[in-house]
Amino acid sequence: MLEEVNLEQNEDEKEIVSQGVHNYSQEEDYVWPTDDRVLKKLEWFKDQKLALMMHWGAYSQLGIVESWALSDADAEWSRNCIDWDVSAEEFKNQYFNLNKSFNPVRFQPYKWAEMAKDAGFKYLIFTTKHHDGFCMWDTKYTDYKTTGKDCPFRTHKYADICAHLFEAFRRQGLGIAAYFSKADWHIDSYWSEKYARGKYQWRGPSYDPLEEPEEWERFVQFTQNQIKEIGTNYGQIDIMWFDAGWVTKEISQDIRLGEVIDEIRKYQKGMLCADRTIGGPYENYVTPEQCVPDKPLNVPWESCITMGTSFSFKYEDEYKSPREIICLLVDIVAKGGNLALNIGPQPDGRLPQGAIKTMEGMGQWLNKFGECIYETRVCAPYKKDGVAFTQKEKEGKVYAIHTYTDESILSKEEIFIPYIEEFKNIVCLNTQTEVEYTKNEKGIIVKLPKEEQGISTIAHVFCLNR
Structure with a gap:
């Protein structure tokens, strides 16, 4: 029974994400908010046009795709740059131990924020945690974090990366969007070897939540607690940006996101929620990934596209030129969308020089011509x-x-x-x-x-x- 359910979930989930790239919701699935404060925030969102997106975590040390190589069901495409003499279990063990060597001592959050503002970015989308579960903030619900006892960065003055980065960007007048993966492949209430599948894992939980409701509820409480932690302890959050679209009620993975967002909105008035690919009242804008719609959409939207070839840091990556980025931005803005331009920081905490060069060129152009982009x-x-x-x-x-x-x-x-x-x-x-x-x-x-x-x-x- 469990095997049949999991196979069915895999088939449903393939429509949501392929090789790590999410599909995006259609206009007919969009539900306009009824809260006037959320509607007002959507107008703010449509004014911004350009976000700096950042995928950064312990995985940056390897220079491979973030998280995905941990999923055995995604091995074919995500492990193509990993030594195949290493067994899957040995690799996963090595990956999960990357927290013990993550030490970005050259991280300068206030310098990042200055460069972002000069480049013309208006808000930040930062990975508080990706699917691998490594937390970039001082969460009290797991020790798998930058401030954890096994992470050498814990003694650094910027060890609570989200706290310092969010504050640095706010000081530059830039908005804050907290990326959060609804899946967590490190926590044992989502992935565990004690169930029928054993060590083989796919993107979803290692058990059927309908058959193990207590285990699933344990994961729901963990996830809700972390979301509330970010939404209430880390200053003004303009957007909460949720990834892992396979975590959805439709395939028996209901984390009851709506109830926790409603609670956070008591403090974060009008905060936007982007529950990707889900549709309904908590996907306040849709998120095409690595693509641009052919025509204008009649709902709020934002394309997340890499400046290089990868969302995470990749050694010797090639970055798009200022010309390519501006042409891309113009195309998106003319169709009514925003561009979330992704840069993967280096494992030592610096931004790659190729990315910085492009950012400088973007800033020069937008400083002169920004009036045709922003607030249009x-x-x-x-x-x-x-x-x-x-x-x-x-x-x-x-x-x-x-x-x-x-x-x-x-x-x-x-x-x-x-x-x-x-x-x-x-x-x-x-x-x-x-x-x-x-x-x-x-x-x-x-x-x-x-x-x-x-x-x-x-x-x-x-x-x-x-």
Whole structure:
């Protein structure tokens, strides 16, 4: 009976996540909040546009995909960079002991926050714990944490990583989103060898919660206690961001998330909850992963995409250029979404130099052109003929953003903007000058002003004043 249930759960769960990448909820599954404070917070969320996402934990020491290699059901794709002469059980034992060597003595939370602000980020999404269960805060419910007796980092002044990182980002005026995995592969009330499966583990619990309700309730209480700990002991939390979409009532893994979120909201007024892939009243925005929807969504959303090739730190990783990131951001914002751009910190506590270089380039561009990104909303025709549109309706401003994937801008003399609504004049933000144009039934032909080469060659940005 247990084996049959687990096989059925695996089939259901495959639709949620494939090779560590989650699917995302559809618009028809979205439930608009009824709490006015949550609705107000959603407007704040839609203003922000750009988040710094960080996957950081003991796994960064290995330079492999975070957590997933622990799951025997995910071995085929997640252990491809691990010595296959090492048995699965030996590897899992070595992985779980990484807390004993995690010692990021070069961690500088206030420096991270300064760099994030300068790069144009508006809020932080930080992994308080991933599926492996290693906690980046001083939780009292497990010793598997940065402040635990076996972790050498416990004596460092920044040992409670979440506490210091959240405070550092708040001081820069940036929002805080706490990533939390609903699955925990370290705690024995979720994964345990005493049940029928033995040592073989998949992403879900090692038992059927319907057949072992007391064991499941033990896990529920542990999980709820940790969520409340973050939500009440770590200052203002703007968003709680929940991963592990297979932990859901529909496949008998009900952690009763709603009741704990309702309790936290007594203190964190209007706090958003992103219960990924679940739909319903506690998925306040949807989260495409490593992809961008083809068209605008009519609900709040945020794409989480890596700056490099991996969410966790990867040795000698290659990072997207400022041009690639800005083009990606423009595409997302024109469709009404936010970009959560992920960087995996190094095991020593520093950010990779390749990531820092891209952040600096992003900041230069957004410092000059940020008005067409931040606090904007969608504007038809959204994106057409290589031009993306955003608007600030109350200010009577429409922005037309023509991005360039290379330096082809240098040979252009004019640009076509497929916009047919009325407006008074057009200002090119590259030069802060009014430009000449002609109109026809399909749109506007703008004569490009001369400008110096530099960061503005990533895009031409025009403000159409209505």
